[in-house]
Amino acid sequence: MEMNDMDILKKKLLDAQEMVRDYEMFSKQTDDNEIRNAFKQFAEESGFQASKMQAMIDKYEGLK
Numbered sequence: 001m002e003m004n005d006m007d008i009l010k011k012k013l014l015d016a017q018e019m020v021r022d023y024e025m026f027s028k029q030t031d032d033n034e035i036r037n038a039f040k041q042f043a044e045e046s047g048f049q050a051s052k053m054q055a056m057i058d059k060y061e062g063l064k
Contacts, residue, residue: 009057016050019043 003011020043027039 006057006060009053009060013050013053013057016046016053019046020050 023039023043023046027036027043030036030039
């Protein structure tokens with residue numbers, strides 16, 4: 001099945017949101033400060049990506 005741009009954006013949005021949850025969960029499970037801080041940073045970066053994708057989805061769905 002071929003996916004259009006909106007399908008791809010929505011799929012990757014879900015992936016990014018899942019990564020945020022995973023990184024946050026993993027950051028709370030480790031006792032290593034370096035790993036904890038890295039996972040927190042990764043969660044923030046994934047959150048930024050998710051936010052940008054959501055904004056694009058909102059923009060293009062608003063045009064319909």
